[in-house]
Amino acid sequence: MSSNSEVRVIEIKMEPHPNADALSIVRIHGWQVVVRTDNWKDGDMAAYITPDSVVDTSRPEFTFLAGQKQVGIDRSRVTVKRLRGTMSHGLLVPAPGHALGEDLAEILGVTRYEPDTGGGGDVAPSPKGYHPVYNVESWRRYGEILVPGERVIVTEKIHGENCRIFCDKDGIFHVGSRTQWKVKTLPTGGDTHWWKGLTPEIESLCKISGWTLYGELHGRVRGMEYGVEKGDVRFICFDAWDSAKENWVDYETLRSGLGVYPSSFVPYVPVLFDGPYDRDHMLVLADGNTLVNGAAHIREGIVIHAVNERNDEKAGRAVLKIVSDAYLEKVK
Secondary structure (H helix, E strand, C coil), X not given: CCCECCXXXXXXXXXXXXXXXXXXXXXXXXXXXXXXXXXXXXXXXXXXXXXXEEEECCCXXXXXXXXXXXXXXXXXXXXXXXXXXXXXXXXXXECCCCCCCCECHHHHCCEECCCCCCCCCCECCCCCCXXXXXXXXXXXXXXXXXXXXXXXXXXXECCXXXXXXXXXXXXXEEEECCCCEECCECCCCCECHHHHHCCHHHHHHXXXXXXXXXXXXXXCCCXXXXXXXXXXXXXXXXXXXXXXXXXXXXXXXXXXXXXXXXXXXXXXCCEEEEEECCHHHHHHXXXXXXXXXXXXXXXXXXXXXXXXXXXXXXXXECEEEEECHHHHHHCC
């Protein structure tokens, strides 16, 4: 899946770099970019491209990235790096003549990075009812929607493929990716990998609850297999939608449901913190090793979920993610 990544026009305001006179820092919400001081001046308009975006290196704006972390012909992935000891998140390109806040993703051909795990399966018809496409915005962009001191649940962000599972009133299961429902059997024979995460415990929970389970199908991304044997995948739940009530299942109900329904519980993403929201603490939690049993690598990041379910006009649900600097440095 390749969707547009937001590329907003900002106004440059430079701050001194602590270790280099030739470099400056430009802050964009919760991010910062290290730039060459001589290349910019305060008041310039720039397009900000966030980490985990993919750019077209055949375009003149991005030729300097050719060969760096390529993800296809003339495509490079934007990451983070340390410049003279200071972290730089993403990059800035000149945007003269464009309005402050304008989104230039389509104009610049910038898309969001999605891991290539191979395969996928054909698209299946959608089940009846509303099953939202799952979306979580960046904490660095919208962190202000969380209130200091409010109760939040911080869970580990698992690296894999966004997957959803639903059982309709006729007992028929539907399994899909973030945006598409997938057939179980390929025309060439054999199950698609999407259905391999469907266990008896998940089937039981979906049949009884009527929920659409959202989770990460993991084990197929090289270097971040989470202890899953080669050729296998696992589903780990991080959210659920109640179609009957047309709302997201609250945290306490979801955790209770995952552990109470017959046979055994459905695995839930590791919980790193349950308590009052503190901005600085979130950045500390973002880096570290995964807490998934049997795994021995770093975590991709965290997801911060306000226990008091609500929506923001711009950010949507009060659920935000931080992709760790350590992870983004690793993939550069």
